[in-house]
Amino acid sequence: MKIILFATTDWYLYNFRLALAERLRNEGWDVLLTSPPGEYGERLRELGFRWVPLPFSTRSANPLHEAKLLLTLLKFYRQERPQIVHHFTIKCVLYGSIAAKLTGGINIVNAVTGLGHIFTDPGLKAKLLRPLVKSLYRLALGGAKVRTVFQNSDDRHTFVTWGLVDKKHTFLIRGSGVDVGKFAGRGTRDAGCETIKILFASRLLREKGVFELVEAFKLLRAKGCDAELLIAGELYPENPSSLTDEDVKVLKTSDGVNYLGHVEDMAGLLANADIVVLPSYAEGTPRI
Numbered sequence: 001m002k003i004i005l006f007a008t009t010d011w012y013l014y015n016f017r018l019a020l021a022e023r024l025r026n027e028g029w030d031v032l033l034t035s036p037p038g039e040y041g042e043r044l045r046e047l048g049f050r051w052v053p054l055p056f057s058t059r060s061a062n063p064l065h066e067a068k069l070l071l072t073l074l075k076f077y078r079q080e081r082p083q084i085v086h087h088f089t090i091k092c093v094l095y096g097s098i099a100a101k102l103t104g105g106i107n108i109v110n111a112v113t114g115l116g117h118i119f120t121d122p123g124l125k126a127k128l129l130r131p132l133v134k135s136l137y138r139l140a141l142g143g144a145k146v147r148t149v150f151q152n153s154d155d156r157h158t159f160v161t162w163g164l165v166d167k168k169h170t171f172l173i174r175g176s177g178v179d180v181g182k183f184a185g186r187g188t189r190d191a192g193c194e195t196i197k198i199l200f201a202s203r204l205l206r207e208k209g210v211f212e213l214v215e216a217f218k219l220l221r222a223k224g225c226d227a228e229l230l231i232a233g234e235l236y237p238e239n240p241s242s243l244t245d246e247d248v249k250v251l252k253t254s255d256g257v258n259y260l261g262h263v264e265d266m267a268g269l270l271a272n273a274d275i276v277v278l279p280s281y282a283e284g285t286p287r288i
Contacts, residue, residue, distance in 0.1 A: 073099035097140035113284035151284030175285035209279030
């Protein structure tokens with residue numbers, strides 16, 4: 001039995017879905033991982049998984065590029081003939097589901113991990129794209145061989161209310177899962193009279209609320225609160241709502257803000273924080 005896990009980044013597969021892939025493999029599944037090229041693909045291969053790079057851009061709205069992606073996926077699914085495909089994030093869900101349906105005979109599991117920038121961005125482009133995206137969702141999420149996983153009841157209610165999915169074909173799983181043993185027994189930092197450390201750890205996207213957090217932090221500092229804001233995360237230029245290099249420069253020069261960039265040792269970072277905050281919009285269940 002073969003299953004394909006398809007995500008928009010190899011980083012996502014490595015950090016969020018590795019435990020799932022390992023569990024499936026241990027149960028005898030032939031697990032195939034696919035995403036656009038990236039540095040984490042080789043890490044997946046080193047762990048013994050078959051990872052296939054599938055070049056495409058999550059930002060592209062060019063009809064020719066989108067048609068090419070759909071044809072590439074169709075060819076890929078027809079070649080691999082999996083019993084199940086599991087799609088993560090909006091573009092993989094939409095195009096992967098259509099390709100799987102055109103291939104035929106494939107069971108489809110779609111993970112909706114949040115509404116995404118199309119439904120949270122107040123800009124004109126996002127508003128114009130919403131009717132099209134809703135139509136694609138209806139096509140992708142419908143059918144007897146499709147099951148859709150949501151991470152909170154609000155998102156599921158929204159999709160059902162909009163008529164994008166049949167509720168009887170949905171499941172609620174609260175989050176992508178965390179290896180709690182990795183973080184257990186770390187203890188808590190004794191702040192005492194030291195500076196209070198506030199941690200924001202996420203991809204640097206506008207809908208994660210990073211700008212609102214910085215403004216709130218400035219208010220705390222103005223009131224005399226001895227605090228430091230740690231920001232751990234990278235830019236995600238493939239996402240239209242990503243912060244820019246200029247935004248990061250502003251963060252780096254903001255009083256009391258310590259921009260850390262990408263951090264591998266999250267357990268160690270969390271052990272050194274007093275408060276963790278993620279003021280995000282329309283999140284599924286944030287892994288942090």
